[in-house]
Amino acid sequence: QDAIDRKEKRSETFKTAVHGLETDTPALKTEELGRRAPQWVRDNLVTMCMRCKEPFNAITRRRHHCRACGYVVCARCSDYKAELQYDGNRPNRVCQECYIFLTGHTVLEDREGKHKGILEKGAAEVSSRSLLCSSLQLLDKNGKGGTRGWFVIPQDDPLVLYIYAAPQDVRAHTSIPLLGYQVRDMPQSESRHLFQLAQSRQVFTFVADTEELKRRWMRAMARSAAGITHPEEEEEEEEE
Numbered sequence: 001q002d003a004i005d006r007k008e009k010r011s012e013t014f015k016t017a018v019h020g021l022e023t024d025t026p027a028l029k030t031e032e033l034g035r036r037a038p039q040w041v042r043d044n045l046v047t048m049c050m051r052c053k054e055p056f057n058a059i060t061r062r063r064h065h066c067r068a069c070g071y072v073v074c075a076r077c078s079d080y081k082a083e084l085q086y087d088g089n090r091p092n093r094v095c096q097e098c099y100i101f102l103t104g105h106t107v108l109e110d111r112e113g114k115h116k117g118i119l120e121k122g123a124a125e126v127s128s129r130s131l132l133c134s135s136l137q138l139l140d141k142n143g144k145g146g147t148r149g150w151f152v153i154p155q156d157d158p159l160v161l162y163i164y165a166a167p168q169d170v171r172a173h174t175s176i177p178l179l180g181y182q183v184r185d186m187p188q189s190e191s192r193h194l195f196q197l198a199q200s201r202q203v204f205t206f207v208a209d210t211e212e213l214k215r216r217w218m219r220a221m222a223r224s225a226a227g228i229t230h231p232e233e234e235e236e237e238e239e240e
Helices: 002-019 096-103 123-128 211-225 231-239
Strands: 080-084 090-094 130-139 146-154 160-164 174-177 182-185 193-199 202-208
Touching: 080 096, 090 096, 123 130, 123 146, 123 160, 130 211, 146 202, 146 211, 160 211, 182 211, 193 211, 202 211
Parallel strands: none
Antiparallel strands: 080 090, 130 146, 130 202, 146 160, 160 174, 182 193, 193 202
16 A cells, blocks of 8 residues: 555656646635535645644544545544535534634634744645746665655745655655755666755755756756856856
8 A cells, every 4th residue: 555655646746747736726715615615635645734734644643625625634623514505504524724714613722823834835835936846756875765755946945945745745844955055967877867965974865757857956956056046147147
């Protein structure tokens, strides 16, 4: 099952890279909540609850869908019922935010009392306004294994690389400040398209799906590493 899940996630992230990000679910307007059936976010596009940001697992934190907004949420964040007009005003499972909006009731437990951290930017939102985003693999230090994920350089934070486990996650699991790094090309190895970020003793090795994608990432990272935040800045430097 784990192999199947990885295969499906890879397939989905490849599709988003080729056809444009599936931000996927055009989100319903607030006034449409409960009146129109939402398009559900696919289970395999998230690895954590889209409300509380806790990671899913097969035993204690399983995936559910809010019937009002279509988000993938955990049981704790969807432990509410609200009547939905599109379903004949029958009670349906909804997330806390939709429950408050649809019923007007308050929830005593404050789950939103903490400030957003630097990593708590949704992948879909950030990717829709990015300099570059796609699936990549980040190899571990010995180069034999690694983590495949969704990598994004946002337009509004162009000197930082954000790494998500999946392209619809609502929180990045890590970030890499790119300023000052060197981008190194590496020879193709076993049909793998390799390149590196290096600074002092810190080295990150990436694997792209294609040579063309590798070149795009190397150009984007090199611009960020040099502190170039807009394409026109690069053009001015080339003219000089």
